[in-house]
Amino acid sequence: MSATxxxxxxxRAEAGRRTGRTGGARRxxxxxxxxxxxxxxxxxxxxxxxxxxxxxxxxxxxxxxxxPTWIPKAPTLENFRLAFEQQxxxxxxxxxxxxxxxxxxxxxxxxxxxxxxxARYRSRLSRAATGWVVVSQAFPLVLVIIPLFLILKGxxxxxxxTGLIMVYVVWSLPFALWMLTGYVRSxxxxxxEAAAVDGAxxxxxxxxxxxxxxAPGIAATALFAFITAWNEFFFALVLLKTPEKQTLPVxxxxxxxxxxxxxxxxxAAAALLATLPSLLLFAVIQRRIxxxxxAGAVKS
Amino acid sequence: MTLTSAPRRSVPAVSRATxxxxxxxxxxxxxxxxxxxxxxxxxxxxYGIGLAFTDAQSGRSQATGFVGLLNFSDLFQDTLFWDSFRxxxxxxxxxxVPQFFLALGLALLLNLDLRLRWLARxxxxxxxxxxxxxxxIMWRLVYHPDAGVLNETLRDLGLSGADGRDWLSGLATxxxxxxxxxxxxxxxxTTVTLLAGLQNVPRELHEAAAMDGAGAWRRFRAVTWPAxxxxxxxxxxxxxxxxxxxxxxxxxxxxxxxxxxxxxPMLFAYEEAFRYGQFGYAATMGLAMVAVISxxxxxxxxxxxxxxxxx
Numbered sequence: 001m002s003a004t005x006x007x008x009x010x011x012r013a014e015a016g017r018r019t020g021r022t023g024g025a026r027r028x029x030x031x032x033x034x035x036x037x038x039x040x041x042x043x044x045x046x047x048x049x050x051x052x053x054x055x056x057x058x059x060x061x062x063x064x065x066x067x068p069t070w071i072p073k074a075p076t077l078e079n080f081r082l083a084f085e086q087q088x089x090x091x092x093x094x095x096x097x098x099x100x101x102x103x104x105x106x107x108x109x110x111x112x113x114x115x116x117x118x119a120r121y122r123s124r125l126s127r128a129a130t131g132w133v134v135v136s137q138a139f140p141l142v143l144v145i146i147p148l149f150l151i152l153k154g155x156x157x158x159x160x161x162t163g164l165i166m167v168y169v170v171w172s173l174p175f176a177l178w179m180l181t182g183y184v185r186s187x188x189x190x191x192x193e194a195a196a197v198d199g200a201x202x203x204x205x206x207x208x209x210x211x212x213x214x215a216p217g218i219a220a221t222a223l224f225a226f227i228t229a230w231n232e233f234f235f236a237l238v239l240l241k242t243p244e245k246q247t248l249p250v251x252x253x254x255x256x257x258x259x260x261x262x263x264x265x266x267x268a269a270a271a272l273l274a275t276l277p278s279l280l281l282f283a284v285i286q287r288r289i290x291x292x293x294x295a296g297a298v299k300s
Numbered sequence: 301m302t303l304t305s306a307p308r309r310s311v312p313a314v315s316r317a318t319x320x321x322x323x324x325x326x327x328x329x330x331x332x333x334x335x336x337x338x339x340x341x342x343x344x345x346x347y348g349i350g351l352a353f354t355d356a357q358s359g360r361s362q363a364t365g366f367v368g369l370l371n372f373s374d375l376f377q378d379t380l381f382w383d384s385f386r387x388x389x390x391x392x393x394x395x396x397v398p399q400f401f402l403a404l405g406l407a408l409l410l411n412l413d414l415r416l417r418w419l420a421r422x423x424x425x426x427x428x429x430x431x432x433x434x435x436x437i438m439w440r441l442v443y444h445p446d447a448g449v450l451n452e453t454l455r456d457l458g459l460s461g462a463d464g465r466d467w468l469s470g471l472a473t474x475x476x477x478x479x480x481x482x483x484x485x486x487x488x489x490t491t492v493t494l495l496a497g498l499q500n501v502p503r504e505l506h507e508a509a510a511m512d513g514a515g516a517w518r519r520f521r522a523v524t525w526p527a528x529x530x531x532x533x534x535x536x537x538x539x540x541x542x543x544x545x546x547x548x549x550x551x552x553x554x555x556x557x558x559x560x561x562x563x564x565p566m567l568f569a570y571e572e573a574f575r576y577g578q579f580g581y582a583a584t585m586g587l588a589m590v591a592v593i594s595x596x597x598x599x600x601x602x603x604x605x606x607x608x609x610x611x
Binding site: 035125138145167268 | 347348414432433434437573574582587590
């Protein structure tokens with residue numbers, strides 16, 4: 001068994017050998033304990049999602065059964081059809097897509113130049129910006145949404161997609177700045193200086209040296225901004241009143257409330273569909289996001 | 301010139317190299333983001349603080365007037381709000397603390413050479429990427445009194461009778477039930493952050509300590525924890541803020557019910573502002589929340605940093 005272990009385990013095996021046979025037995029016990037704990041974690045993380053899946057594919061008769069089962073006996077897609085019938089899911093998804101895509105693109109376009117400056121110049125401005133990033137996290141949204149609501153009302157942008165997009169842009173700026181600043185820092189300034197020495201102009205340096213190196217980070221940040229806007233609920237709830245303009249999370253809450261047992265199927269189906277885009281995109285960028293957050297945090 | 305004289309990656313050297321012209325360029329680069337921040341973030345924040353001292357209401361014909369500290373004295377006597385505040389603190393601590401310890405445990409496990417690590421990493425994405433509304437809906441299905449898996453499992457284990465509990469509507473069970481959802485929803489993000497912090501722990505130190513016969517607990521105390529501390533500190537502080545200010549999860553799960561048992565301060569303030577139109581008063585509530593968070597965080601951080609010095 002120890003032969004198949006990875007290097008770290010091998011080193012631990014050496015330490016175990018020094019303490020003799022009891023050490024080996026204890027090590028096996030430790031491993032068993034570790035796997036048991038890991039399994040418990042996996043179950044805890046997975047079971048609500050598995051139940052959502054299970055519910056989404058159950059016919060009404062099984063949903064009403066006294067003893068619900070994990071695996072549907074007669075799996076059906078009926079719930080998905082019903083979900084689209086009961087609520088305007090397609091239109092809502094369209095609204096969500098528009099708001100998330102536009103706000104992510106605008107936020108990135110605004111944040112990238114500023115992040116560049118914040119990363120390259122250590123000035124009062126960059127300290128103030130870092131301070132704002134932190135403070136903006138600490139303030140409860142009520143304190144922000146009431147004045148925003150009044151301001152947008154004055155501009156006739158309440159119950160408007162434009163108003164929501166504006167709010168999303170500003171709302172995603174702090175973490176976009178945070179992450180992008182980290183990515184810019186990871187591009188050595190020497191590269192830019194070398195390009196400048198070789199006679200490349202400022203713009204040319206940025207476009208042909210810095211931008212290509214930043215591209216993966218920018219893409220990851222944009223996708224993250226997209227996901228957060230796609231998932232966002234509070235602002236959409238407050239700012240959009242007309243049902244035709246509402247985004248997916250708000251429309252999903254219309255399923256909730258007086259639901260009978262039979263309505264749980266369509267509810268689960270709709271919730272599942274609303275999650276898929278976020279899950280897929282997030283799977284793509286997860287590693288990069290974690291790296292970016294820490295990169296932003298390390299040297300601020 | 302700078303390349304030879306400046307130490308590596310020294311930022312002042314970069315700006316010196318390119319001089320004043322670059323500084324104008326810098327403003328040009330900063331303004332596109334700075335203007336929306338000032339107009340739609342910092343501005344509203346200050347406006348919101350100002351509103352707390354007014355009688356602003358929705359749909360009123362008279363102009364909004366300055367009322368001084370009236371809202372604050374009203375707030376002091378508003379027992380409903382303080383109840384909600386107490387619930388908010390129970391929720392924030394009840395979620396943040398288990399979240400941290402569970403995440404730490406999982407991060408330590410994932411840092412070992414175990415099989416199935418990939419599965420845990422993949423599963424951790426689910427709660428993190430899911431819309432909060434969907435998390436709420438999903439757990440409503442789990443807690444559902446008739447069709448929920450929780451009651452069914454308890455029945456199977458012989459732990460409850462034929463008629464299951466209604467977890468989210470029970471006066472005693474509602475708050476613990478939503479706290480559990482909060483822990484579940486926030487755990488992956490904390491885990492991944494702590495895991496990244498763990499990778500900075502010097503492996504050689506660990507091995508040296510193991511050679512010297514230090515047990516797992518001693519190695520954790522002496523090697524892992526000191527390296528992980530800053531990350532742990534930041535992540536718990538941020539989690540506390542996020543949890544205290546959270547809204548969507550509980551809005552979907554219980555909407556503050558039953559009988560206000562899960563009415564977090566955010567839900568209370570939301571109702572005050574957008575159901576009853578009391579903008580000024582709701583802003584005062586927001587300020588009270590900020591004040592309490594700031595004080596708690598300051599105490600926490602100062603206490604922790606002091607702990608650092610004493611060691």
